[in-house]
Amino acid sequence: MAAPPALRVVEYGARVYRRTWRGSVISTFMNPVLYLLAMGVGLGKLVDQGTGSAGLALPYLTFLAPGLLAATAMQTAAGDASYPVMAGIKWRKTYHAALATPLEVRDLVFGHLGWVTLRVTFVAVVYAAIMTAFGATSPLEGLLAVPPAVLTGLAFAAAVTAYTARLKNETGLATLFRFGIVPLFLFSGTFFPITQLPDWIEWAAYGTPLFHGVSLCRGLALDAVAFEVSPLVSVAYLLAWVAAGAWLALRLMRRRLVV
Amino acid sequence: MTDLLVEARRLTKRFGDLTAVAEVDFEVHPGEAFGFLGPNGAGKSSTMRMIAAVSPVTSGHLRVMGLDPAADGPEIRGRLGVVPQEENLDEELSVYENLLIYGRYFGLPKKVIDERVGELLHFAQLQDRRNSRVEPLSGGMKRRLVIARGLINQPEMLILDEPTTGLDPQARHLLWDRLYRLKQQGVTLIITTHYMDEAEQLCDRLVIMDKGRIVAEGSPRALIEQHSTREVLELRFPVGLQEEMVARVDGLAQRTEVLPDRVLLYSDDADETAGTLASRGVVPESTVSRRSTLEDVFLRLTGRSLIE
Numbered sequence: 076m077a078a079p080p081a082l083r084v085v086e087y088g089a090r091v092y093r094r095t096w097r098g099s100v101i102s103t104f105m106n107p108v109l110y111l112l113a114m115g116v117g118l119g120k121l122v123d124q125g126t127g128s129a130g131l132a133l134p135y136l137t138f139l140a141p142g143l144l145a146a147t148a149m150q151t152a153a154g155d156a157s158y159p160v161m162a163g164i165k166w167r168k169t170y171h172a173a174l175a176t177p178l179e180v181r182d183l184v185f186g187h188l189g190w191v192t193l194r195v196t197f198v199a200v201v202y203a204a205i206m207t208a209f210g211a212t213s214p215l216e217g218l219l220a221v222p223p224a225v226l227t228g229l230a231f232a233a234a235v236t237a238y239t240a241r242l243k244n245e246t247g248l249a250t251l252f253r254f255g256i257v258p259l260f261l262f263s264g265t266f267f268p269i270t271q272l273p274d275w276i277e278w279a280a281y282g283t284p285l286f287h288g289v290s291l292c293r294g295l296a297l298d299a300v301a302f303e304v305s306p307l308v309s310v311a312y313l314l315a316w317v318a319a320g321a322w323l324a325l326r327l328m329r330r331r332l333v334v
Numbered sequence: 335m336t337d338l339l340v341e342a343r344r345l346t347k348r349f350g351d352l353t354a355v356a357e358v359d360f361e362v363h364p365g366e367a368f369g370f371l372g373p374n375g376a377g378k379s380s381t382m383r384m385i386a387a388v389s390p391v392t393s394g395h396l397r398v399m400g401l402d403p404a405a406d407g408p409e410i411r412g413r414l415g416v417v418p419q420e421e422n423l424d425e426e427l428s429v430y431e432n433l434l435i436y437g438r439y440f441g442l443p444k445k446v447i448d449e450r451v452g453e454l455l456h457f458a459q460l461q462d463r464r465n466s467r468v469e470p471l472s473g474g475m476k477r478r479l480v481i482a483r484g485l486i487n488q489p490e491m492l493i494l495d496e497p498t499t500g501l502d503p504q505a506r507h508l509l510w511d512r513l514y515r516l517k518q519q520g521v522t523l524i525i526t527t528h529y530m531d532e533a534e535q536l537c538d539r540l541v542i543m544d545k546g547r548i549v550a551e552g553s554p555r556a557l558i559e560q561h562s563t564r565e566v567l568e569l570r571f572p573v574g575l576q577e578e579m580v581a582r583v584d585g586l587a588q589r590t591e592v593l594p595d596r597v598l599l600y601s602d603d604a605d606e607t608a609g610t611l612a613s614r615g616v617v618p619e620s621t622v623s624r625r626s627t628l629e630d631v632f633l634r635l636t637g638r639s640l641i642e
Contacts, residue, residue: 080408083438090435094427168422174388175416176439176487177408334349334389 080178084186085193087173092194103198106147107205114266115139115211133299140211141220141296142265144202145227145288151198152228153256155191156235157248163187164240170332180329188232188321195228196221212296220296223310227288230313233320234284240327264289264303284316339364339491339522340385344394347380354380356546357394362491367513367523369540371533371628373638376543378526379419382495385524386416399490412440415484419495421476425469429460429479432468433486440487450486457512458482474505481512491522498532510535530628542628544636554628561634562626563588565604569597569611569618582614591633600630 119135131138163170163183170183202224203217212220238251262276263269263285269277280286287309294302302309340362347355355377362368370378383389384396387403387410396403398410423432430451437447455461458478463471468479477497484492497513498506513536517523527533533540534554542550542557550557567587571579580592587599587607601607604623611618633639 080439080441083441086438087435090431091424091426094431167425168420169424171388171418171420172422172424172436172483173439175386175411175414175418176436177412177441178439179408 080182081186081189084173084178084182085189088187088190089193103151103201104205107143107202110143111136111140111205111209111211114143115209133297134211136209136211137297138293138300139266140206140209141216141292142289144199144206144217144220144224145292146260146263146265146285147202148195148199148224148228149231149259149285149288150256152191152195152230152232153235153252155194156187156232157239157251158245160187160236160239161242161245161248164328164331165244174332180332181325183332184236184321184325184328188229188236188324191232192225192229195232196225199224199228216296220292223288223291223295223313226291226310226313226317227284230284230288230316230320233317233324235320237320237323237327240324240331259283259285268303284313287312337364338362338397339399340368340524341397342381342385342394343396345381345384345391345396346393347377347384347389348392353546355384358541358543358546358548360541360548360551362522362524364490364522365517365520366538367517367525367536369533369537370524370526370543371528371530371537371540371632372526372543373528375545377546378543379495381543382493382524382526386414386493387411388416412487413490415487415489415492417477417480417484417492417494417497419499421480423468423476423479423483426467428465428467429455429471430464432479433483436483437486442487447486450488454482454485457485457515459508472505474501474508477501477505477509478512481509485516489521491524492516493524495526496528497525498527498529506532530632533628540628542632542635544632544638549635550631557628557631558626560631562630563600564602564626565600566624566626566630567599567601567604567607568622568624569599569616570595570620571597572619579616579618582616583611586610586614589634593639598630598633600626 115136119139122131122135173183174180199221203221206212207214207217235251239248242248262272263280263283269280269286272280287304290303291306291309293300294306338361342358342360344357344359345355346353346357358381370381372378380389384391384403385398387398387407391403399413401410403410424435427435433451433454434444434447437450455464458481460475460479460482463475468476471479498509501509510532513523523536525536537554539553541548550561552560576597580597583590583597583599587601589600591598591600599607608621608623629639
């Protein structure tokens, strides 16, 4: 029996990746090393010796690592759900080629989300291994942080696909990263608890999917850190983003491609 | 079950206020090469996209291989090959990988695809390029690869949208030869083009489209016989003199067409018509006598040239 159509799109993603993985290998393996080294080890020394009022009950490197894992999942997913999708729609028009075969728009959307999920999983596992190598977490702690990171990635993949489906050109993508992904990266609790922020930013941070991803990763992986909100709420919130993003992505992609 | 591969009745496509295809009727029979000839914007591509089950029909009746594109899109597309106007190959990937991935989209096992790839690369004369990346290939090679890709599922019908636009003459002739071979193998071809020579070379039967409507239908020869004379005499005049000369050629031929840069005299014997010019005091800068083409048919039917 032939594979379900969406799986053929996952396979396509894997085949393209086999050709192009060299381009992303630096970011996959080097980014965690660089961030953990600079922020975790370098900055961490200062934080751990600091006398500030917001003392941590654990080494800063350990505090940072699971949060950074969630943030990396977000960045990877957002990258893979934006430029390649734009290429499929507009630059290379590979989506148009695929739609001339028995595939339907839903196969393209779900297949691509499936592929991004696989890739985010791979990146997250590599990250967890590097975290462990740095002594930031134990292997088990690192692995526990992987599933919530993947869920975070999927939430972003779905939402960013929907966003990209409407874009006329790439300026919208630069805007997304400059005003969306980068601020989220900085202010969703990855580097410090959001309680450190002014109240209005803190409240905004509660609404971001990355905050919930970070809370889940950190809470699950580290015994010493409590979940910032109930993990059930966070999981439900992220799942809602996945569902709403996928639904919107499907609608908008149909409107864009089936004319 | 019908024997027609495509049956369209009052087929219409609208984009908002714009009517791209307006109530056209046509049929495509198995084994024939069927053409849509017309200028850019005539509605050819929109019609093709509806046949290929990628663009929803606005209104009217359309059956492709007896199936309804609205309900049976995947099945129709599974039995068709499509060669789009714009190249949409995966340029990062190799020639082979492009064929492999496309075959997988049709749900074909890798083994079957591998068996077919050799033959398809031979057909497309890309045997040496199997493992080359697509991006640096020439326009003609890419177009042949797109055709090979469109054949990976061994389609009953191949749909080609402007297959030779942008190719040099040599690449065009090679492509025509390949398409002719396909036709001999029994593959039904549907071709859009705005090149009348392409339509004459390739099509058994064609429709001429203009502004979303079909203005004539028949074999190239029948269309020429019906709508034009056997031959044409083309006259070019020195700048500024054309208007004066047009008045003098009145009545010399069965029909006269005045274009911005030349005057066409339609007659059954162009040389004989040329012989009568001097008696009227008509002295063109140059003359060409030729046979009538589909371009003349188009001009007659629409009052405009195919390529403007």
